[in-house]
Amino acid sequence: MSQDASILIIGAGQAGAMAAAELRKLGHGGRIVIAGGERHAPYERPPLSKSVLANGGQDGQIGVHPAGFYAGQDIELRLGTTVTALDPAHNVARCADGEAIHYAACLLATGGNARVLPPLPPGTPHVHYLRTLDDATRLRDAMQRAGEVVVIGGGFLGLETASTAAGLGLRVTLIESADRLLGRALPPELGTWLAQRVRAQGVELRLDCGIAAFVPQADGVQLRLADGTALHAPLVVVAIGLTPEVALGAAAGLALHPVNGGIQVDEHGRTSTAGIYAAGDCCSQYQPQFGGHVRLESWQSANEQARIAAAAMLGVQAEPAALPWFWTDQFGCNVQMLGAADPAIRYAWRGVSDSDAPSPRFMLLGTREGRLCHAIAINAGGDLRQLRALFGQTVEGLLPRLCDDALPLRLLVRDIQAQAASPTPL
Numbered sequence: 294m295s296q297d298a299s300i301l302i303i304g305a306g307q308a309g310a311m312a313a314a315e316l317r318k319l320g321h322g323g324r325i326v327i328a329g330g331e332r333h334a335p336y337e338r339p340p341l342s343k344s345v346l347a348n349g350g351q352d353g354q355i356g357v358h359p360a361g362f363y364a365g366q367d368i369e370l371r372l373g374t375t376v377t378a379l380d381p382a383h384n385v386a387r388c389a390d391g392e393a394i395h396y397a398a399c400l401l402a403t404g405g406n407a408r409v410l411p412p413l414p415p416g417t418p419h420v421h422y423l424r425t426l427d428d429a430t431r432l433r434d435a436m437q438r439a440g441e442v443v444v445i446g447g448g449f450l451g452l453e454t455a456s457t458a459a460g461l462g463l464r465v466t467l468i469e470s471a472d473r474l475l476g477r478a479l480p481p482e483l484g485t486w487l488a489q490r491v492r493a494q495g496v497e498l499r500l501d502c503g504i505a506a507f508v509p510q511a512d513g514v515q516l517r518l519a520d521g522t523a524l525h526a527p528l529v530v531v532a533i534g535l536t537p538e539v540a541l542g543a544a545a546g547l548a549l550h551p552v553n554g555g556i557q558v559d560e561h562g563r564t565s566t567a568g569i570y571a572a573g574d575c576c577s578q579y580q581p582q583f584g585g586h587v588r589l590e591s592w593q594s595a596n597e598q599a600r601i602a603a604a605a606m607l608g609v610q611a612e613p614a615a616l617p618w619f620w621t622d623q624f625g626c627n628v629q630m631l632g633a634a635d636p637a638i639r640y641a642w643r644g645v646s647d648s649d650a651p652s653p654r655f656m657l658l659g660t661r662e663g664r665l666c667h668a669i670a671i672n673a674g675g676d677l678r679q680l681r682a683l684f685g686q687t688v689e690g691l692l693p694r695l696c697d698d699a700l701p702l703r704l705l706v707r708d709i710q711a712q713a714a715s716p717t718p719l
């Protein structure tokens with residue numbers, strides 16, 4: 294593609310904003326248009342369930358880039374502009390207001406929508422979903438008026454929302470249909486630890502809890518539980534996952550992943566149609582380290598996929614994707630994860646902590662066939678950074694030392710690397 298070709302980015306979120314910046318960084322001099330359905334300039338979503346809910350986001354700015362960045366980089370930001378159709382045969386996108394935008398290459402960065410619980414569609418009085426800044430503002434207003442909230446869904450978003458609500462002094466009930474928390478992301482022993490901590494922080498956690506019916510009432514919603522009891526909820530937050538926003542791509546004939554539903558892209562972000570790329574929560578990317586396509590919903594993955602897709606659009610070789618990294622803040626714990634969870638991984642603990650300690654600090658080191666492939670740090674992000682150097686290496690015999698939290702990890706990792714470089718016995 295020539296240096297002055299026109300590039301259209303659909304979706305003014307994390308991936309869209311990062312891809313535009315990367316295109317300029319790589320020297321693209323042509324027109325860049327970002328069309329975004331929301332009326333806000335691209336913003337970071339992680340603060341929505343944390344500082345924005347807690348204090349309106351007064352801790353800091355949540356823009357992906359500073360105000361003035363887009364104009365300064367000559368990036369056309371079209372806010373409140375929903376693209377309704379994509380015609381790959383003629384390289385043109387049509388917007389809801391009738392405008393046609395022509396492009397040489399197009400990036401779909403359309404993210405996703407909160408998964409809807411059919412009996413409680415968006416707009417149901419006293420019921421909230423949380424995906425956008427407007428959602429967060431509405432929920433914050435409602436939380437300030439309510440003394441109590443019921444959160445449905447014990448995933449990361451539900452847990453963060455419950456944690457923030459508890460911090461604001463609301464009485465919180467968290468309902469999860471599975472018998473443990475974060476079953477796919479955390480090993481069972483850590484899920485159990487987290488459940489204890491959630492309860493120790495005053496949240497009523499109901500695991501293995503089915504909901505048979507929802508009865509709207511003037512002052513809230515009555516939840517009829519599968520065990521025959523009922524619960525009155527003056528305020529309900531539904532946090533049961535995300536549905537990737539793929540309607541445009543599907544209508545344009547792009548291949549979707551048969552299982553996770555994301556727009557299927559190769560490791561460079563290329564869809565099944567030449568000239569169209571996808572990045573972020575909407576896409577299912579081939580990742581060699583997973584040996585298949587995965588749809589990741591994380592800030593870092595959106596950034597990485599945007600960086601790689603931007604390079605591919607310009608025909609530039611990009612650095613390979615970094616190891617998946619994810620964080621969440623909840624119940625006094627900054628949890629960071631490096632690598633990807635998988636049931637075959639065996640975990641060893643470095644340090645232990647009571648679930649009701651004020652600021653617990655420990656790590657879980659995950660190995661598969663003796664190699665370090667996953668690590669979870671609770672209030673120990675600095676240690677996690679040290680461990681990065683050992684990822685992919687055989688550490689089986691070193692685990693007793695790595696798990697001894699009396700030994701500083703920084704020095705240990707340095708010794709292990711020195712040992713690998715000149716193999717005399719440690």
Ligand SMILES: Cc1cc2nc3c(=O)[nH]c(=O)nc-3n(C[C@H](O)[C@H](O)[C@H](O)COP(=O)(O)OP(=O)(O)OC[C@H]3O[C@@H](n4cnc5c(N)ncnc54)[C@H](O)[C@@H]3O)c2cc1C
Pocket residue numbers: 303304305306307308309328329330331337338339340341342374375376377402403404405423424425450538541572573574575589590591592593595618619620621622
């Ligand atoms: C409340 C919350 C908390 C989170 N916390 C964390 C966290 O702690 N750690 C972490 O790693 N990740 C977290 N995430 C996830 C992370 O924010 C997302 O993975 C990331 O925002 C995905 O970026 P994206 O660009 O793919 O999608 P988005 O940021 O959702 O952007 C997509 C944009 O595309 C627009 N769009 C869609 N269709 C069209 C169309 N047809 N035309 C025009 N525009 C369109 C949408 O309106 C939206 O603005 C959190 C997410 C939420 C919602």
